[in-house]
Amino acid sequence: MVLHQHSAQTLEQYLDDARCRRTCRSFPTVADGDGRSHYIGAVAPGTSDGAPRRRGRPIMARRAECVPRRPRQCNLHTTSMKPQQFVHPAMAIAVGATPMGCNMARRNILILSFLGLMAGTYPLVHLADRPDAVLADAIGAERAVQLTVETVQPERITLYSDYSGRVAAFRRVEIRPQISGLIQERHVEEGSRISAGEVLFRIDPAPMKADLVMAEAALKRAEATAAHARRSAERTDALLAMNAISRARDDTARNDLELATAGVTEARAAVERKRLDLDFATLRAPIDGYVAAGLADVGALASPGSEKPLAVLQDLEKVFVDLRLPAEELDAILSAAEDGLGPVRILADRNGSAPLTGVLKFSDVIVDPGTGYVSVRIEVANPDLALLPGMFVRARLPRGILPDALLVPEDAVLRTAGGGAQLVVVSPKGEAMRRDVRLGERIGNRIIVASGLMPGEVVAIRGQDRVPEGAVTAITPLAADAPPSDPQF
Numbered sequence: 001m002v003l004h005q006h007s008a009q010t011l012e013q014y015l016d017d018a019r020c021r022r023t024c025r026s027f028p029t030v031a032d033g034d035g036r037s038h039y040i041g042a043v044a045p046g047t048s049d050g051a052p053r054r055r056g057r058p059i060m061a062r063r064a065e066c067v068p069r070r071p072r073q074c075n076l077h078t079t080s081m082k083p084q085q086f087v088h089p090a091m092a093i094a095v096g097a098t099p100m101g102c103n104m105a106r107r108n109i110l111i112l113s114f115l116g117l118m119a120g121t122y123p124l125v126h127l128a129d130r131p132d133a134v135l136a137d138a139i140g141a142e143r144a145v146q147l148t149v150e151t152v153q154p155e156r157i158t159l160y161s162d163y164s165g166r167v168a169a170f171r172r173v174e175i176r177p178q179i180s181g182l183i184q185e186r187h188v189e190e191g192s193r194i195s196a197g198e199v200l201f202r203i204d205p206a207p208m209k210a211d212l213v214m215a216e217a218a219l220k221r222a223e224a225t226a227a228h229a230r231r232s233a234e235r236t237d238a239l240l241a242m243n244a245i246s247r248a249r250d251d252t253a254r255n256d257l258e259l260a261t262a263g264v265t266e267a268r269a270a271v272e273r274k275r276l277d278l279d280f281a282t283l284r285a286p287i288d289g290y291v292a293a294g295l296a297d298v299g300a301l302a303s304p305g306s307e308k309p310l311a312v313l314q315d316l317e318k319v320f321v322d323l324r325l326p327a328e329e330l331d332a333i334l335s336a337a338e339d340g341l342g343p344v345r346i347l348a349d350r351n352g353s354a355p356l357t358g359v360l361k362f363s364d365v366i367v368d369p370g371t372g373y374v375s376v377r378i379e380v381a382n383p384d385l386a387l388l389p390g391m392f393v394r395a396r397l398p399r400g401i402l403p404d405a406l407l408v409p410e411d412a413v414l415r416t417a418g419g420g421a422q423l424v425v426v427s428p429k430g431e432a433m434r435r436d437v438r439l440g441e442r443i444g445n446r447i448i449v450a451s452g453l454m455p456g457e458v459v460a461i462r463g464q465d466r467v468p469e470g471a472v473t474a475i476t477p478l479a480a481d482a483p484p485s486d487p488q489f
Contacts, residue, residue: 226260
């Protein structure tokens with residue numbers, strides 16, 4: 001850009017004009033020969049000499065006869081020039097009058113460039129006088145990857161199999177009446193715990209009492225008849241001894257005595273039966289247990305032939321867990337139980353406490369021909385009522401032992417695109433490399449390594465994904481946390 005050279009007075013006037021524009025937003029008038037005020041700068045992008053500019057035509061420098069929208073774009077006096085000679089005012093440097101901002105920007109750029117160059121070359125200059133081994137160590141330390149590692153040692157592991165089952169009460173008793181009558185009293189509530197012998201219901205005893213009175217009267221009548229027959233038999237015996245009567249008459253008297261004696265026995269049994277009926281009017285708990293829902297109400301008719309019981313009692317201090325497992329796995333389960341490999345663990349505890357333990361009681365001797373499954377019953381202590389009848393639970397049964405198993409945390413395993421498994425193994429030199437392995441069963445939050453790993457080797461359990469495929473990487477090992485005391489659960 002070709003620029004006019006300004007004298008010191010002109011430059012001072014220009015700075016005064018700029019201050020005036022920034023503060024008062026008024027523009028001093030500088031008249032030329034024609035009396036017009038001029039501000040020199042670039043024409044706005046959308047116009048050229050007040051007329052719309054064609055698309056693609058460069059911005060041209062013109063002598064402005066009006067105040068531009070942004071006064072800072074009009075800080076230098078210019079003349080009209082050809083488009084190819086125009087340079088944006090921000091890039092222009094006046095001949096003989098270099099702006100102060102341009103010098104400062106150029107100086108700052110040079111200082112920053114020099115500082116960046118010195119910062120990038122300092123490590124190389126600092127290491128230039130060191131031996132090659134020290135240089136290699138310094139570079140390797142910058143590239144070392146931090147890994148949390150763990151030494152894999154063989155362990156004795158018990159293998160378990162999980163099965164689903166349903167909980168059943170240890171004992172379940174339905175309370176049914178033995179006599180008919182209206183329920184007069186109810187002494188228990190649903191869900192309450194009762195002891196054996198406690199009264200549950202009382203049936204109206206009035207009919208049974210009346211029947212007992214009638215039975216006792218019949219007994220007295222039978223006893224009187226028997227006494228009369230006994231005296232008659234004694235008289236006939238005396239007359240027969242004196243040959244005063246025939247033997248046939250004496251036999252008749254003896255027969256009447258036996259019939260009367262039998263009548264007494266029958267009447268006594270009837271009395272005992274009526275007394276039992278009176279006792280049956282009071283229903284008592286036969287076992288210790290809990291009262292289930294569905295109690296009969298007072299005023300209901302109790303009948304021995306009713307389909308619905310008056311109450312249901314369940315002994316829940318111990319419960320059964322009924323399982324169904326494949327017949328081909330039964331031998332291993334029974335062998336493990338005989339060898340005492342450990343208790344059965346029930347893994348459904350609604351209270352969130354430790355798993356319950358049980359023992360294998362028996363297995364069915366019949367295999368379901370439709371499914372090929374066999375039933376197995378587990379007896380489990382249930383002091384806190386963690387298991388309730390009807391619940392579905394998961395039982396873990398021991399089925400074998402691995403004496404020298406190698407286990408790694410499940411998070412240490414890397415999966416390949418082809419579905420395989422890898423571990424990052426750390427050498428004694430502190431170099432890490434991925435290795436293909438074959439995995440076994442999952443034990444808690446760890447997994448068995450069936451092949452590809454040797455006892456005593458060190459594997460990475462955190463940060464191993466930073467080790468690239470097929471490369472040997474220098475690492476900085478970090479000690480792992482202590483493993484759980486019971487890795488099975």
